[in-house]
Amino acid sequence: MKRKLVIATLTAAVLVGGGAYTAVAVSGDDAPRTTSTGAVADEDGGRDDDRGDDRDDARDERDDRDDRDRAAPAGGVTAAQAAAAALGKTPGTVESVDLDDDGHWEVEVLGRDDREHELTVDTSDGTVRVTGKDDDSDDSDDAGDRKALRDARTDAGEAIAAALKAHPDAQVTSVDFDDDGSDHWEVELHDDRELHVDARTAAVSAD
Known part of the structure; x- marks a missing residue:
């Protein structure tokens, strides 16, 4: 039951x-x-x-x-080495270094002839090629930009070194001079972090 x-x-x-x-x-x-x-x-x-x-x-x-x-550069040529290689080909002052999608560094150099030169540096072997030159740099704004770049106490290589000192495990994929407001270098790391490096003091701060 x-x-x-x-x-x-x-x-x-x-x-x-x-x-x-x-x-x-x-x-x-x-x-x-x-x-x-x-x-x-x-x-x-x-x-x-x-x-x-x-x-x-x-x-x-x-x-x-x-x-x-x-x-990150696969071939081992760093941003600082690319800047130095470009200057070896075209003496002057590096304005920017950027890693493109084709395995090259794109480097812009303000030459001693007061013209902007475009170069590429292969990330695998450091081969440098001149790809272009700006023949029209007579604008007064351009003249001011060029003067600010030349007067900067911290150059592109030193800006890269300062960024890597602050972030030892990082890789720099871009550095670009910016004179808009306060003169500084904009440095981008491989993990998309962006830094500012003061062009006078080399002080590093987050963007």
């Missing part, structure tokens, strides 16, 4: 509740035995969702790391 009562109660719970429940089954010796059922599928589904989220997070982190690796 007790067994039939429990089975009937259990059946009613399944039909009405449809969710998690705990049933007490009575064995032949009347010893209660507790069993749990229900909501297993939901819990498993939750665990599956968590695992999916973890996989998405790991994939996003891997993609971010790949982007940083692609931004």
